[in-house]
Amino acid sequence: DIQMTQSPSSLSASVGDRVTITCRASQSIFTSLNWYQQKPGKAPQVLIYAASTLQSGVPSRFSGSGSGTDFTLTISSLQPEDSATYYCQQTFRTLISFGQGTRLEIK
Amino acid sequence: QVQLVQSGSELKKPGASVKVSCKASGYSFNDYAVNWVRQAPGQGLEWMGWINTNTGDPTYAQGLTGRFVFSLDTSVSTAYLEISSLKAEDTAMYFCARENYYAGSGYDDYWGQGTLVTVSS
Numbered sequence: 001d002i003q004m005t006q007s008p009s010s011l012s013a014s015v016g017d018r019v020t021i022t023c024r025a026s027q028s029i030f031t032s033l034n035w036y037q038q039k040p041g042k043a044p045q046v047l048i049y050a051a052s053t054l055q056s057g058v059p060s061r062f063s064g065s066g067s068g069t070d071f072t073l074t075i076s077s078l079q080p081e082d083s084a085t086y087y088c089q090q091t092f093r094t095l096i097s098f099g100q101g102t103r104l105e106i107k
Numbered sequence: 108q109v110q111l112v113q114s115g116s117e118l119k120k121p122g123a124s125v126k127v128s129c130k131a132s133g134y135s136f137n138d139y140a141v142n143w144v145r146q147a148p149g150q151g152l153e154w155m156g157w158i159n160t161n162t163g164d165p166t167y168a169q170g171l172t173g174r175f176v177f178s179l180d181t182s183v184s185t186a187y188l189e190i191s192s193l194k195a196e197d198t199a200m201y202f203c204a205r206e207n208y209y210a211g212s213g214y215d216d217y218w219g220q221g222t223l224v225t226v227s228s
Contacts, residue, residue, distance in 0.1 A: 043204075043221055050210050055216070085151075096154040096213075099151075
């Protein structure tokens with residue numbers, strides 16, 4: 001199985017801050033990496049797929065980068081509605097796996 | 108518009124079975140696989156597996172026991188997750204999701220609203 005490790009597990013930032021969340025795969029997954037946002041009581045929503053492609057309707061302050069084993073989700077200017085838990089997901093192998101999640105709190 | 112609508116919450120006793128449905132609309136059901144994802148209370152997302160909506164062939168995550176079965180009824184564009192011999196640790200929110208593809212890799216672009224299964228005596 002491919003293990004996905006996110007960091008940090010949680011963070012607190014202020015409105016307008018630039019926020020970066022990282023995800024590391026236990027082996028190369030090329031660009032088969034997706035990012036999801038989940039708010040309490042809701043289903044996850046895809047933000048970024050194939051490492052860097054912004055899903056339609058997602059604000060442009062979200063961006064993704066990376067390939068191989070190291071990936072980054074960046075929020076360029078944090079907004080109050082970005083308070084959520086963020087998950088990375090690898091789909092390189094038939095057996096898909098998620099990172100453990102990063103809880104983002106707005107100060 | 109694309110929608111995945113799941114069946115309602117379930118309260119079951121240990122040892123019972125439950126069948127969660129996921130009805131798709133707004134697209135050709137056979138064109139996209141369906142993933143199942145579990146989320147225990149206060150925990151992260153756990154991928155359970157997927158089902159090929161063309162062949163009906165399921166793929167289960169490692170460690171997922173034979174108590175979990177994915178199935179389809181393509182005549183009503185619906186995927187099912189059945190869990191037998193329920194245990195307290197099966198208490199979780201269960202999501203279905205449509206798997207789309209880009210550049211050879213999948214991503215879940217539409218999700219059901221989730222079905223809460225609670226196992227308690």
